[in-house]
Amino acid sequence: xxxxxxxxxxxxxxxxxxxxxxxxxxxxxxxxxxxxxxxxxxxxxxxxxxxxxxxxxxxxxxxxxxxxxxxxxxxxxxxxxxxxxxxxxxxxxxxxxxxxxxxxxxxxxxxxxxxxxxxxxxxxxxxxxxxxxxxxxxxxxxxxxxxxxxxxxxxxxxxxxxxxxxxxxxxxxxxxxxxxxxxxxxxxxxxxxxxxxxxxxxxxxxxxxxxxxxxxxxxxxxxxxxxxxxxxxxxxxxxxxxxxxxxxxxxxxxxxxxxxxxxxxxxxxxxxxxxxxxxxxxxxxxxxxxxxxxxxxxxxxxxxxxxxxxxxxxxxxxxxxx
Amino acid sequence: xxxxxxxxxxxxxxxxxxxxxxxxxxxxxxxxxxxxxxxxxxxxxxxxxxxxxxxxxxxxxxxxxxxxxxxxxxxxxxxxxxxxxxxxxxxxxxxxxxxxxxxxxxxxxxxxxxxxxxxxxxxxxxxxxxxxxxxxxxxxxxxxxxxxxxxxxxxxxxxxxxxxxxxxxxxxxxxxxxxxxxxxxxxxxxxxxxxxxxxxxxxxxxxxxxxxxxxxxxxxxxxxxxxxxxxxxxxxxxxxxxxxxxxxxxxxxxxxxxxxxxxxxxxxxxxxxxxxxxxxxxxxxxxxxxxxxxxxxxxxxxxxxxxxxxxxxxxxxxxxxxxxxxxxxxxxxxxxxxxxxxxxxxxxxxxxxxxxxxxxxxxxxxxxxxxxxxxxxxxxxxxxxxxxxxxxxxxxxxxxxxxxxxxxxxxxxxxxxxxxxxxxxxxxxxxxxxxxxxxxxxxxxxxxxxxxxxxxxxxxxxxxxxxxxxxxxxxxxxxxxxxxxxxxxxxxxxxxxxxxxxxxxxxxxx
Numbered sequence: 001x002x003x004x005x006x007x008x009x010x011x012x013x014x015x016x017x018x019x020x021x022x023x024x025x026x027x028x029x030x031x032x033x034x035x036x037x038x039x040x041x042x043x044x045x046x047x048x049x050x051x052x053x054x055x056x057x058x059x060x061x062x063x064x065x066x067x068x069x070x071x072x073x074x075x076x077x078x079x080x081x082x083x084x085x086x087x088x089x090x091x092x093x094x095x096x097x098x099x100x101x102x103x104x105x106x107x108x109x110x111x112x113x114x115x116x117x118x119x120x121x122x123x124x125x126x127x128x129x130x131x132x133x134x135x136x137x138x139x140x141x142x143x144x145x146x147x148x149x150x151x152x153x154x155x156x157x158x159x160x161x162x163x164x165x166x167x168x169x170x171x172x173x174x175x176x177x178x179x180x181x182x183x184x185x186x187x188x189x190x191x192x193x194x195x196x197x198x199x200x201x202x203x204x205x206x207x208x209x210x211x212x213x214x215x216x217x218x219x220x221x222x223x224x225x226x227x228x229x230x231x232x233x234x235x236x237x238x239x240x241x242x243x244x245x246x247x248x249x250x251x252x253x254x255x256x257x258x259x260x261x262x263x264x265x266x267x268x269x270x271x272x273x274x275x276x277x278x279x280x281x282x283x284x285x286x287x288x289x290x291x292x293x294x295x296x297x298x299x300x301x302x303x304x305x306x307x308x309x310x311x312x313x314x315x316x317x318x319x320x321x322x
Numbered sequence: 323x324x325x326x327x328x329x330x331x332x333x334x335x336x337x338x339x340x341x342x343x344x345x346x347x348x349x350x351x352x353x354x355x356x357x358x359x360x361x362x363x364x365x366x367x368x369x370x371x372x373x374x375x376x377x378x379x380x381x382x383x384x385x386x387x388x389x390x391x392x393x394x395x396x397x398x399x400x401x402x403x404x405x406x407x408x409x410x411x412x413x414x415x416x417x418x419x420x421x422x423x424x425x426x427x428x429x430x431x432x433x434x435x436x437x438x439x440x441x442x443x444x445x446x447x448x449x450x451x452x453x454x455x456x457x458x459x460x461x462x463x464x465x466x467x468x469x470x471x472x473x474x475x476x477x478x479x480x481x482x483x484x485x486x487x488x489x490x491x492x493x494x495x496x497x498x499x500x501x502x503x504x505x506x507x508x509x510x511x512x513x514x515x516x517x518x519x520x521x522x523x524x525x526x527x528x529x530x531x532x533x534x535x536x537x538x539x540x541x542x543x544x545x546x547x548x549x550x551x552x553x554x555x556x557x558x559x560x561x562x563x564x565x566x567x568x569x570x571x572x573x574x575x576x577x578x579x580x581x582x583x584x585x586x587x588x589x590x591x592x593x594x595x596x597x598x599x600x601x602x603x604x605x606x607x608x609x610x611x612x613x614x615x616x617x618x619x620x621x622x623x624x625x626x627x628x629x630x631x632x633x634x635x636x637x638x639x640x641x642x643x644x645x646x647x648x649x650x651x652x653x654x655x656x657x658x659x660x661x662x663x664x665x666x667x668x669x670x671x672x673x674x675x676x677x678x679x680x681x682x683x684x685x686x687x688x689x690x691x692x693x694x695x696x697x698x699x700x701x702x703x704x705x706x707x708x709x710x711x712x713x714x715x716x717x718x719x720x721x722x723x724x725x726x727x728x729x730x731x732x733x734x735x736x737x738x739x740x741x742x743x744x745x746x747x748x749x750x751x752x753x754x755x756x757x758x759x760x761x762x763x764x765x766x767x768x769x770x771x772x773x774x775x776x777x778x779x780x781x782x783x784x785x786x787x788x789x790x791x792x793x794x795x796x797x798x799x800x801x802x803x804x805x806x807x808x809x810x811x812x813x814x815x816x817x818x819x820x821x822x823x824x825x826x827x828x829x830x831x832x
Binding site for chain 1: 666669673755762766767792802809812813
């Protein structure tokens with residue numbers, strides 16, 4: 001019961017935060033100068049009607065009311081005026097989701113096992129040269145900004161060696177499928193660039209957790225009971241070490257939808273990050289508002305998920321109890 | 323000796339009547355900072371990192387002093403020059419490897435050939451042209467045939483490659499250049515090309531001074547000239563000549579201005595009082611010197627990072643101190659405020675700030691970004707300070723101070739705050755790399771616009787350099803290098819500080 005109330009409390013706080021950010025962003029965006037209609041003839045009349053329906057000429061608070069009502073009743077996030085002319089913003093965002101999600105899912109599928117394995121390896125070889133090598137690599141990959149190694153892989157693997165295309169191929173070139181070989185091949189470089197940071201972070205975390213578990217008393221007990229070193233490590237230490245690591249991985253999966261704006265920009269991925277940037281540059285404010293909210297929700301959800309999953313995974317943590 | 327039968331006289335107090343007091347320490351006391359310094363010193367990685375940071379700061383501050391360029395200096399003729407250290411090294415010497423077809427090779431050889439012959443006499447041996455001070459082909463390497471065209475790999479000096487260019491000047495300037503030529507012995511003005519003739523390839527290209535058709539060099543008789551022919555007989559010039567057959571050095575453009583053809587390298591020396599172009603890190607696509615732009619960009623990044631760090635530290639310390647010290651309802655209300663603020667995505671705040679304040683011209687891009695960073699940045703510091711205050715506020719020494727009548731303010735700043743200093747300093751140092759990273763990311767994405775004549779940032783340099791990643795990687799290499807070094811060193815330095823300020827680690831390394 002305490003757990004349930006705790007979750008409700010957290011969700012309530014999240015919704016409150018969301019409302020505050022929503023109102024703030026909406027008002028600030030609406031205070032920006034509105035671009036004039038770009039349509040001509042009949043299109044201009046339709047556009048004018050749409051603007052009227054969205055309350056563009058009314059006071060901001062009234063617009064906020066209309067906007068909120070539209071979202072809650074019709075899931076209508078407004079209209080894109082520039083990016084996809086007169087398209088529904090909800091559709092615009094959904095159409096940009098697949099490439100972003102694909103790249104991030106590929107990257108996760110690659111980096112989670114590699115990162116954890118590297119971390120385990122380093123922990124087992126603690127203070128030997130393998131561990132030191134891995135630690136230095138981790139240090140480098142965590143510190144160096146992701147776009148720098150994006151440039152590096154783009155230059156070395158993409159340009160010099162010519163193994164992979166420099167930018168992600170368009171949906172049309174890939175035969176109208178997100179899952180074709182052409183598409184996958186062109187996504188290798190962004191996936192790699194995304195993965196390095198994740199691998200390094202996971203490896204460092206795993207190494208720290210596992211070394212702590214390996215030196216604890218229950219390991220000694222397990223060994224005295226006759227388990228081999230590898231048995232004790234896999235069955236006892238690893239299990240315990242995973243407890244703080246899993247929440248991180250779970251939240252990474254939420255972050256999959258958000259992706260990395262900068263990697264998308266470098267490799268020309270037509271994803272949600274590119275959409276966000278485009279909406280700023282073209283002053284397509286409805287899209288900007290919706291994508292901002294999208295990022296906010298993802299951030300909030302990831303936070304909550306981390307906290308809750310700690311409670312579910314680790315029986316020592318009793319949620320909501322004092 | 324028999325212990326039991328020692329005579330009483332032999333037994334006496336060692337100290338006698340002497341009174342014993344506490345002795346003063348003969349060793350020097352090790353204070354909090356000294357202790358931290360002792361532990362920091364042992365961490366070799368952090369020391370190296372600190373030195374690198376220092377070098378980059380010196381570079382950012384004093385780079386402009388040592389460079390012969392200003393941040394706003396831009397010379398489109400010298401766009402995309404390769405880095406040249408000026409030390410005659412086999413690498414880092416301003417050369418670029420290019421694959422040239424024969425016509426282009428002839429064009430580049432022609433620069434050295436033409437430069438050796440300022441009077442249009444035509445008496446230049448091929449070897450003289452190749453060895454010329456102004457020759458841009460440093461050496462030739464392999465050649466190959468590809469789909470019927472003959473290509474040669476060459477190392478080309480990117481500064482000399484500019485060759486000749488047309489300049490529009492006044493007659494007074496013309497005379498001034500002529501005077502300078504006489505005193506320095508350096509030839510600036512070269513014969514004009516007859517661009518009305520049928521042999522002119524491109525009337526804008528001052529390097530194509532010989533007879534050519536399409537892009538093919540021609541012999542004197544108007545036949546196609548091969549490279550071998552040019553080597554044996556030289557180029558057939560296409561200079562504009564007057565009635566007596568002498569070359570002409572200028573053409574009137576309008577009433578006051580004349581058009582001249584200059585060897586740009588020497589014209590540059592004329593403009594810069596004899597000094598040669600020295601681009602240690604090369605130039606970018608617009609012709610800005612990367613060294614000075616990078617120093618300026620690094621300065622913006624560092625200024626922003628230090629500024630944010632200090633402001634965050636101040637706000638966070640006050641906020642966290644009040645939260646932690648008073649606790650209860652005060653704490654709860656203030657915590658809820660930070661909870662909401664902390665969840666506002668930074669990139670959206672930064673974007674909105676830029677749209678509202680910077681693009682409307684109310685504040686500069688720098689200030690707008692500073693505000694955006696500060697808006698949510700202090701929360702981390704406040705959180706740490708709050709934790710420290712919770713930890714220390716119930717300690718005995720605080721109780722003692724309160725019993726003696728110390729005010730809340732005094733207890734907070736004189737008694738508790740110094741104890742949490744280590745954590746606070748560490749967190750402020752670790753804020754710096756994250757600010758540098760976010761700043762470079764935002765300016766790379768173009769959300770923040772630092773692109774102007776007098777200002778730039780590392781992110782802007784990176785985004786400009788991305789266009790030339792495949793052809794001229796040096797444009798992106800140096801900014802990427804500096805920012806990577808900054809990030810690595812600040813992280814190492816911060817980690818070293820964290821360990822140094824953590825007394826529980828004392829003696830664990832030995």
